[in-house]
Amino acid sequence: MTHACGPTVGDLGELGLLQRLFRYCPSDVVGDDAAVIALPPGQRLVVTTDMLVDGVHFSDRTTAPADVGWRAAAANLSDLAAMGATPLGLTVALSLPQSCPVAWVEQLYQGMAACLDQWGGQVIGGDLCRSDRISLSITALGQIAPNQVFYRHTAQPGQVIVATGFHGLSRAGLELLLAPERGAGLTDSHRQRWIQAHRRPIPRLDVVAHLRALQPDFAQPIAAMDSSDGLANAVLHLCQSSGVGAVLDADRLPLDPALVDWVGLETARHWCLYGGEDFELVLCLPEAQAQALHHRLGPETMMLGYTTSDPAVRLHFSPTDPPAASYTADAGSLLDLSFNQGFQHF
Amino acid sequence: MTHACGPTVGDLGELGLLQRLFRYCPSDVVGDDAAVIALPPGQRLVVTTDMLVDGVHFSDRTTAPADVGWRAAAANLSDLAAMGATPLGLTVALSLPQSCPVAWVEQLYQGMAACLDQWGGQVIGGDLCRSDRISLSITALGQIAPNQVFYRHTAQPGQVIVATGFHGLSRAGLELLLAPERGAGLTDSHRQRWIQAHRRPIPRLDVVAHLRALQPDFAQPIAAMDSSDGLANAVLHLCQSSGVGAVLDADRLPLDPALVDWVGLETARHWCLYGGEDFELVLCLPEAQAQALHHRLGPETMMLGYTTSDPAVRLHFSPTDPPAASYTADAGSLLDLSFNQGFQHF
Numbered sequence: 001m002t003h004a005c006g007p008t009v010g011d012l013g014e015l016g017l018l019q020r021l022f023r024y025c026p027s028d029v030v031g032d033d034a035a036v037i038a039l040p041p042g043q044r045l046v047v048t049t050d051m052l053v054d055g056v057h058f059s060d061r062t063t064a065p066a067d068v069g070w071r072a073a074a075a076n077l078s079d080l081a082a083m084g085a086t087p088l089g090l091t092v093a094l095s096l097p098q099s100c101p102v103a104w105v106e107q108l109y110q111g112m113a114a115c116l117d118q119w120g121g122q123v124i125g126g127d128l129c130r131s132d133r134i135s136l137s138i139t140a141l142g143q144i145a146p147n148q149v150f151y152r153h154t155a156q157p158g159q160v161i162v163a164t165g166f167h168g169l170s171r172a173g174l175e176l177l178l179a180p181e182r183g184a185g186l187t188d189s190h191r192q193r194w195i196q197a198h199r200r201p202i203p204r205l206d207v208v209a210h211l212r213a214l215q216p217d218f219a220q221p222i223a224a225m226d227s228s229d230g231l232a233n234a235v236l237h238l239c240q241s242s243g244v245g246a247v248l249d250a251d252r253l254p255l256d257p258a259l260v261d262w263v264g265l266e267t268a269r270h271w272c273l274y275g276g277e278d279f280e281l282v283l284c285l286p287e288a289q290a291q292a293l294h295h296r297l298g299p300e301t302m303m304l305g306y307t308t309s310d311p312a313v314r315l316h317f318s319p320t321d322p323p324a325a326s327y328t329a330d331a332g333s334l335l336d337l338s339f340n341q342g343f344q345h346f
Numbered sequence: 347m348t349h350a351c352g353p354t355v356g357d358l359g360e361l362g363l364l365q366r367l368f369r370y371c372p373s374d375v376v377g378d379d380a381a382v383i384a385l386p387p388g389q390r391l392v393v394t395t396d397m398l399v400d401g402v403h404f405s406d407r408t409t410a411p412a413d414v415g416w417r418a419a420a421a422n423l424s425d426l427a428a429m430g431a432t433p434l435g436l437t438v439a440l441s442l443p444q445s446c447p448v449a450w451v452e453q454l455y456q457g458m459a460a461c462l463d464q465w466g467g468q469v470i471g472g473d474l475c476r477s478d479r480i481s482l483s484i485t486a487l488g489q490i491a492p493n494q495v496f497y498r499h500t501a502q503p504g505q506v507i508v509a510t511g512f513h514g515l516s517r518a519g520l521e522l523l524l525a526p527e528r529g530a531g532l533t534d535s536h537r538q539r540w541i542q543a544h545r546r547p548i549p550r551l552d553v554v555a556h557l558r559a560l561q562p563d564f565a566q567p568i569a570a571m572d573s574s575d576g577l578a579n580a581v582l583h584l585c586q587s588s589g590v591g592a593v594l595d596a597d598r599l600p601l602d603p604a605l606v607d608w609v610g611l612e613t614a615r616h617w618c619l620y621g622g623e624d625f626e627l628v629l630c631l632p633e634a635q636a637q638a639l640h641h642r643l644g645p646e647t648m649m650l651g652y653t654t655s656d657p658a659v660r661l662h663f664s665p666t667d668p669p670a671a672s673y674t675a676d677a678g679s680l681l682d683l684s685f686n687q688g689f690q691h692f
Contacts, residue, residue, distance in 0.1 A: 015685060031587065032498050033428035033572055034394035036490070039385055047470060048380035049485060051439035053477040082379035093397035093439075093483040124393060127483070131399040137439040137473070137483030139395060144382070152378050226379055241377065339361065 069111025
């Protein structure tokens with residue numbers, strides 16, 4: 001890490017640092033061995049945890065501390081959105097080297113607070129400890145009425161698979177941050193949007209509100225997952241959990257046309273399916289509901305295929321646009337998707 | 347780390363490891379983007395987070411993976427006990443090197459499960475990621491009726507300060523693990539008890555049940571904190587939060603007489619006050635309640651002093667037993683306690 005001057009975590013000490021960070025927390029909740037939170041009557045608690053490690057999930061080369069904070073909060077809120085839940089708050093466990101500037105930690109918290117201010121929830125607790133590597137573990141809490149939960153296992157054959165926005169943009173943004181010269185031919189607007197997709201992803205809590213409005217009685221369960229580990233991964237998990245398969249249409253993948261222009265169709269499709277960290281929602285919906293959601297969310301929301309009773313998960317190419325030789329297509333124009341091409345931590 | 351053979355985390359891959367760890371979780375709760383938990387009507391949610399880092403909080407030299415798991419769970423359950431709460435479950439975020447044996451991770455989970463089996467709660471979710479250093483972040487969830495919460499800020503002058511058991515034993519156990527030859531003169535029973543205090547601390551959820559039985563109507567708030575960061579730290583925090591001070595009696599510190607015999611009174615007092623990780627509860631109670639609790643819990647529960655309106659926190663020595671010269675006693679036989687002698691992470 002290279003940083004501007006100013007006091008380090010070691011200079012300030014644990015109690016001093018805690019006092020600074022308490023400013024980002026509601027004063028009536030922190031300062032005890034644990035936080036006490038009220039849930040409205042009839043609501044269930046929704047809990048999710050994500051860990052981020054310096055050098056694995058972020059680096060100073062591509063991500064300012066405020067962006068690390070935003071992304072960490074957004075990744076957790078995205079998991080809440082994937083369950084249909086409303087954010088309540090989060091806890092933050094942070095390991096830091098003594099040499100870490102206090103300003104780095106404060107900017108991290110500012111980024112988290114900015115995301116929470118926009119999407120809901122507060123920092124309600126945490127822990128600090130020493131390590132030679134920065135790591136950040138967030139647990140997010142949300143609330144939901146028990147009959148309104150989105151699970152992965154409730155998809156049924158013949159439903160439409162919807163992705164709530166373009167995929168591959170976070171991967172494109174990372175590319176631009178690692179090799180800025182590659183973006184010379186892009187418009188400022190695309191360059192900025194893709195970098196923003198990487199640095200400040202949006203948890204799709206707005207989609208939850210739309211889905212509730214479309215089906216206020218929740219007569220039919222909604223199967224959902226977020227695409228934090230890639231679009232293909234989300235479709236595969238939804239299908240595996242539900243005991244269904246899927247056929248996706250290669251021509252209806254949620255691709256930004258400018259991305260196709262920039263890196264070519266082949267790479268754009270790969271980033272779309274396997275790039276990860278787009279934090280969109282992937283949903284299995286009856287066709288009418290899928291159409292209505294598409295209408296509300298706009299053209300970047302794609303109905304990319306449908307679920308099948310055959311458990312295979314395949315990508316279908318039109319005869320005029322076959323997959324490139326680098327893919328091993330079986331069954332002619334159908335390509336099996338697999339977990340193996342996505343990011344695995346180990 | 348040195349470990350026996352067997353597959354590593356890298357051999358198994360993230361999905362393979364996840365599948366193994368799912369065995370330790372209730373199958374109806376894990377496997378989605380988040381867990382959904384029901385709270386009984388009228389109960390509040392209690393949330394606490396602790397992070398443990400290899401080389402800082404534990405090492406293979408002194409702690410087997412099952413003990414790391416037990417201690418991590420126990421530390422979090424202890425925070426719930428300090429709030430008066432009943433455990434619901436916990437989430438586990440784990441960073442691991444690829445070279446880490448799968449057996450290490452499974453033993454970690456077995457240790458957590460053993461602690462939860464005994465004291466309540468289940469593993470309800472988590473996250474896995476890669477790092478060159480093992481770290482473990484646990485968020486524990488508990489439940490409590492809103493009028494039964496123990497806070498730190500409700501102590502009043504003239505209450506009795508109670509510690510629910512001996513202090514300094516975890517520090518003694520660590521000493522025995524680091525330098526076994528020092529324990530040659532000890533009985534097996536003391537040696538084992540102190541090592542167990544370090545490896546398998548007990549979260550004092552039993553004390554919560556006793557306090558509820560003693561005061562079923564919760565007419566008077568109970569001020570409480572756990573002594574994970576040391577007995578002195580707990581008294582100082584309780585006093586600071588409540589705007590009171592305290593006088594502790596040096597002759598009534600919760601000291602194991604065998605520990606005094608082993609390391610001398612001076613060191614035993616220091617470990618008792620500043621050793622940390624004893625995970626007892628420190629309570630401020632009206633005298634009658636303190637007496638009744640002492641009666642229920644037995645002689646290791648000490649009434650070690652009382653709260654005062656004067657905000658100083660002092661240790662009082664009898665004239666026949668003054669503090670050693672290494673302490674800077676002011677006001678004759680009164681010694682100011684301070685946060686600075688305890689463990690700070692930075």
